[in-house]
Each structure stands twice: as structure tokens, then as C-alpha cells.
Amino acid sequence: MNRRHILAATLLLLASACSGGGTPAGGDASTLSVAATAVPHAEILEHVKPALEKQGLKLDIHIFNDYVQPNLQVDQRRIDVNYFQTKPYLDEFNKARGTKLEAIAGIHIEPLGGYSQRVKRLDALPQGATVAIPNEGSNGGRALLLLAKAGLIGLRDPANPLSTVRDIVVNPKNLKIRELESATLPRVLDQVDLAMINTNYALDAKLNPVRDALLIEDSKSPYVNFLVGLADKRDDPRVKKLVAALTSADMRSFIERTYQGAVVPAF
Numbered sequence: 001m002n003r004r005h006i007l008a009a010t011l012l013l014l015a016s017a018c019s020g021g022g023t024p025a026g027g028d029a030s031t032l033s034v035a036a037t038a039v040p041h042a043e044i045l046e047h048v049k050p051a052l053e054k055q056g057l058k059l060d061i062h063i064f065n066d067y068v069q070p071n072l073q074v075d076q077r078r079i080d081v082n083y084f085q086t087k088p089y090l091d092e093f094n095k096a097r098g099t100k101l102e103a104i105a106g107i108h109i110e111p112l113g114g115y116s117q118r119v120k121r122l123d124a125l126p127q128g129a130t131v132a133i134p135n136e137g138s139n140g141g142r143a144l145l146l147l148a149k150a151g152l153i154g155l156r157d158p159a160n161p162l163s164t165v166r167d168i169v170v171n172p173k174n175l176k177i178r179e180l181e182s183a184t185l186p187r188v189l190d191q192v193d194l195a196m197i198n199t200n201y202a203l204d205a206k207l208n209p210v211r212d213a214l215l216i217e218d219s220k221s222p223y224v225n226f227l228v229g230l231a232d233k234r235d236d237p238r239v240k241k242l243v244a245a246l247t248s249a250d251m252r253s254f255i256e257r258t259y260q261g262a263v264v265p266a267f
Contacts, residue, residue: 032238033060035070035082039203040110040255040263041225045083047254048245057241065183067136068093074229075099081229081239083107083246084200088138088161090228104234105243106224108255109264110199112142113213114150117189122150122214128174129193135179137162142223143196144168147175150215161222199262209262224266 036042042063049059062079064070070082071093085093087103094101119125131152133143141163148155154170155163165177180188185197186205199209209216217223227246233239245251247267255265 029238030056031058031060032081032242033062033079034242035062035064035073035079035084037065037070037084037200037204038063039200040108040259041083041200043258044107044246044251044255048242048251051245051250052241055241057238059242067182071097071099071101071228075101077230080236081227081233081242083227084225085228086138086223086225088142088223089136090226092136092138092162100231101228102231102234103226104229104239105227105247106266107227107246107251108225109219109221109223109266110225110262111209111213111217111219111221111264112139112146112196112198112223113202113209113216114143114146114194114196115186115189115202115207115212116194116214118193119214122152125152125173125175125193128176130176130178130191132178132180132185132188132192132195134182134185134196134198136182137164139182139198140164140179142217146196146215146217203259203262210260219264 034045036045042061045059045061052059067085067089070084073079074082081104090101090103093099131147134140138161141161144153144155144163145158145161147153148158152173152175153168156167156169157163160167178192182198183201185195186201186207189195202209227243229239252265255263
């Protein structure tokens, strides 16, 4: 092979390497990688896999049990998009980490609830009861707003979704608030009087929010779970196919039939 042919081959190789269109290493135009928590997000994604495969798109689902790595993986372009979080949590994450992830499409609502193995009614909570809430700012604030709405505490600003324990101004039962990682909350139910648990972790722990929660957000909750990605993924044909599948009439029927009010369509 002469020098001219070697140069042409080298340029062709470089052009191939640069034409990835933003897909992660090992990806291709017919595969979309998605980070998700197990329940209900991965279950919902599994439901649309067959329909998407008929359209020539394969979903590569990566399951995580925390709320940090799915965002970092997408920000670092190791995974295309993720599906697990609310807009307030995403905004807080972007601000804290300096990332620029975007909410692409709202899919469903998971009402946050309060669970107990020690009492069967909220008014049976004893003086000095221990209440566990998520330690992530937006999820913790969400739990405090629900406690305030139930009359268990009073907040400096009852409308502030980022309220913290320092914003509690009324506490008639002298509740002791413990802030713990969201994923651990189902595991401490036998150690606290009340635990405020995100529905994905409640379902994963075989709790039924509609039946088991002593208090729960109503269907008007603003905490919609979004499909999230970097800006260039918004117009990605693969992502558009996924959004269409996740917001279809079939998906609405699947969510309503499968989760019986524990998960509510947001479209």
C-alpha cells in the first residue's frame, strides 16, 4: 500500500471514530441505554421493549439503587438517558454538581407516603416519635411538606419544596426527625415510628402505597418522574421513539392496571 492509500485509510478511520452521534462507547444507532431504578421505572421500560424492538430500537436498561450514579453516568455519556427522578431533584442535582442535565418528558407520578410498623393511625404517634425522612434536599423537603399537610408539624414556608428540618417552627408531638438515604428507609421501618418513603422503594420492599401508607400525596402531586438526558438527546430519534412509547395509551393502561393508584400517569 502506497503512502497516498495509507493516508486515505487513516482519514477514513478517523472519520468513522468521530461519527458516533453522541452514543456511549459500545453503542450504536439501533440501541438506547437507559439508567433506571428497579421499581417501577425498569418495569415500565421492560413493558415497552417489545414494541420498540419492532421499530428497530433496542433498550439497554441499567438498574441502579441510588439517585446519584444514574445522573453521573448520563452526564459522563456512559449512558444515554435516565428515568427515575423528579424535576425538583434534578434541579437540585444540577446546581450542586454543576451538571446540565435536562428534563425531556414527564411520564408518571409516584405519591410519597408515610409508613409504620408501630402504629396504625397518625393520631396514635406518641410524643417524641421518631420519623425518618429522605436526606436528599428535594425529597426531604417533599416529606416535610406532607407531614405539615397532615398537621404533624408546621413549617416556616409551607409552600417551599426545599424546606429542611431547620424550617420546622411548630412540632406539637416533639417529633424526632432522622434524615437517611432514601434507599435505606424501608429497612429501618422496625426502628422508627414513621418512615417517609418514595414509592419506588416502597414497591421494591413489597409495600402497597394505597393500602399500607398512613399518609400519602394526592394525585395532584407536582413531583412528576421525568426521562432525563443531556441537551442533545432531546432531538435524538431514539429518544423520541422512547418518549412516544412511554406516553402512549398502552402505557397509560399498563400503569393503571399494574400499580392500581400507587403510580399515576402524568401525561
